Amino acid sequence: MNGISFWEASFLWRDPLIAAALGALVSSLAGVFVVLKRAAFVGAAVSQAAGIGVVGALLAPHALGISIPPLAAGILAGAGSAGLFSLSRKRSRIGVDAAIAIVYVLAGAGSLVLGSFLTHEYESVHALLFGDAVAAPPEDLWALGITAAGLAALLLGWGRQLLFVSYDPETARAMGMPVRRLNAALYFAVGLSIAVATRALGALPVFALTVAPAAAGLLLFDRLRAVFAWAVGTALGAAVLGYYLSFVWEKPTGATIVLCAVATLVPGAIRRLVARS
Amino acid sequence: MIASARGPVVRMRGVEIGHGRRRVAGPIDLDLAPDDFLVIAGPNGAGKSTLVKTMLGTLPPLRGAVERRCRFGYVPQRERLDDIWPFSALDVALMGLVPAAAPFSRATAGDRRAARELLALVGLEAEADRPFRDLSGGQQQRALIARALVAEPEVLMLDEPTNHLDVPGERAAYELLAEIHRRGRQAIVVICHHLGPALRHATRLAILQDGSLVAGPPDDLARAGALGDLVEDSFASSEREGV
Numbered sequence: 355m356n357g358i359s360f361w362e363a364s365f366l367w368r369d370p371l372i373a374a375a376l377g378a379l380v381s382s383l384a385g386v387f388v389v390l391k392r393a394a395f396v397g398a399a400v401s402q403a404a405g406i407g408v409v410g411a412l413l414a415p416h417a418l419g420i421s422i423p424p425l426a427a428g429i430l431a432g433a434g435s436a437g438l439f440s441l442s443r444k445r446s447r448i449g450v451d452a453a454i455a456i457v458y459v460l461a462g463a464g465s466l467v468l469g470s471f472l473t474h475e476y477e478s479v480h481a482l483l484f485g486d487a488v489a490a491p492p493e494d495l496w497a498l499g500i501t502a503a504g505l506a507a508l509l510l511g512w513g514r515q516l517l518f519v520s521y522d523p524e525t526a527r528a529m530g531m532p533v534r535r536l537n538a539a540l541y542f543a544v545g546l547s548i549a550v551a552t553r554a555l556g557a558l559p560v561f562a563l564t565v566a567p568a569a570a571g572l573l574l575f576d577r578l579r580a581v582f583a584w585a586v587g588t589a590l591g592a593a594v595l596g597y598y599l600s601f602v603w604e605k606p607t608g609a610t611i612v613l614c615a616v617a618t619l620v621p622g623a624i625r626r627l628v629a630r631s
Numbered sequence: 632m633i634a635s636a637r638g639p640v641v642r643m644r645g646v647e648i649g650h651g652r653r654r655v656a657g658p659i660d661l662d663l664a665p666d667d668f669l670v671i672a673g674p675n676g677a678g679k680s681t682l683v684k685t686m687l688g689t690l691p692p693l694r695g696a697v698e699r700r701c702r703f704g705y706v707p708q709r710e711r712l713d714d715i716w717p718f719s720a721l722d723v724a725l726m727g728l729v730p731a732a733a734p735f736s737r738a739t740a741g742d743r744r745a746a747r748e749l750l751a752l753v754g755l756e757a758e759a760d761r762p763f764r765d766l767s768g769g770q771q772q773r774a775l776i777a778r779a780l781v782a783e784p785e786v787l788m789l790d791e792p793t794n795h796l797d798v799p800g801e802r803a804a805y806e807l808l809a810e811i812h813r814r815g816r817q818a819i820v821v822i823c824h825h826l827g828p829a830l831r832h833a834t835r836l837a838i839l840q841d842g843s844l845v846a847g848p849p850d851d852l853a854r855a856g857a858l859g860d861l862v863e864d865s866f867a868s869s870e871r872e873g874v
Contacts, residue, residue: 390715511734518729521716525779528687528705528788529730576717576762 373490374593376498377551382589385564400432402461407431436545440537562615573622588618646695673839704779727781749777
């Protein structure tokens with residue numbers, strides 16, 4: 355323990371816990387689409403692309419003489435890179451998985467090379483990108499709240515259309531739907547969600563909350579509604595429980611959230627084992 | 632060429648089809664009447680799918696004009712659908728209504744009733760709530776046909792609907808299409824390789840080969856020898872099957 359009880363320390367954890375819950379909400383909602391579209395590593399590529407956005411913004415005053423807010427540049431670069439994945443079709447010569455890998459390595463190497471032109475600011479890139487799971491400034495909470503509201507509105511308003519074009523783009527196109535625009539909107543929203551959540555929670559927890567709860571829901575259920583409910587519910591549970599356990603056990607918060615997120619796979623794994631035996 | 636007093640629902644004139652700058656076939660003149668059961672056949676790579684995409688409007692013609700006066704229902708090759716998606720047969724059938732759905736709308740009780748009626752029409756009434764991925768290949772094909780019909784299109788297009796089906800499954804699929812055709816609400820366009828069971832029900836046949844298209848009633852094309860080597864094996868196998 356930290357000398358004071360968890361509840362006595364509520365002034366310490368209230369805002370970070372809200373940030374963790376909102377991050378879990380947007381990550382898990384985006385995660386169901388990410389896993390179903392077999393693009394699980396989109397989160398890793400978005401984080402790298404956000405990095406190059408931040409580095410570019412830090413370089414801009416020196417190279418271009420203009421000032422760009424680094425955090426906004428990082429988030430937009432991350433979301434924009436995800437939007438690019440929509441250009442890659444499932445049956446194209448280069449699939450979505452290869453496009454994600456290319457963005458990942460290109461952004462990673464680009465950040466390092468461009469970062470070498472920076473002197474002192476490069477150290478702040480990591481902090482800008484990945485924030486701190488135990489501290490949540492008000493601007494992070496606002497960004498998360500607005501992103502969560504936007505993502506929820508997109509899914510409530512165009513969820514059926516997004517599901518159709520994701521599941522069967524060929525038929526959707528044949529029936530006159532704007533497949534490319536809908537896919538771009540979906541990937542941009544997924545990228546934005548992951549980039550904003552990563553800023554509040556860190557890359558690894560967001561990656562875990564994106565993939566594990568959605569995969570767990572798919573192992574357990576044959577209905578999409580149930581998969582969404584399980585993914586969102588267990589992601590929220592993993593974020594809150596992980597935060598609580600890290601506090602009382604004095605362990606790293608992000609890693610504890612990751613372990614709790616992975617634990618959501620256990621019921622589905624047991625179900626599959628029982629079904630096979 | 633035009634078989635109906637209502638006029639063609641799709642009219643192609645001088646159309647060259649292809650991808651980018653690569654011409655696949657043409658020029659093509661083809662009319663699709665509202666009561667046609669058109670079978671498009673040809674060897675692999677002849678451009679059958681390219682022709683259908685050009686008819687649908689998802690691929691622009693390289694040259695010529697395509698007029699469309701209809702809504703399309705489309706049935707893809709079912710193996711292109713990923714089994715990871717947790718949809719029921721009813722969910723899949725309801726997707727047919729999505730292109731016309733307004734933002735923030737939900738499937739209504741009437742939508743569900745219509746989708747269930749079409750699942751019943753294709754023989755899947757009892758399977759409506761089963762996971763789509765757990766259905767057999769033939770059942771999945773039927774669910775996809777129900778999905779294509781739910782929006783009441785004037786033209787139902789199917790891309791190789793009997794791929795990987797056994798002979799009874801193939802025959803059952805064409806009998807279902809014939810039954811849908813007899814209702815008289817849709818023209819039907821089928822791409823296929825195996826002409827045997829398809830020829831039993833087709834009112835018109837279009838052979839795409841060596842960059843050109845020959846179309847007409849199946850008997851006329853057979854008498855004119857237009858089917859050539861392409862369908863000899865199919866006719867032979869049809870006879871063997873007693874079609």
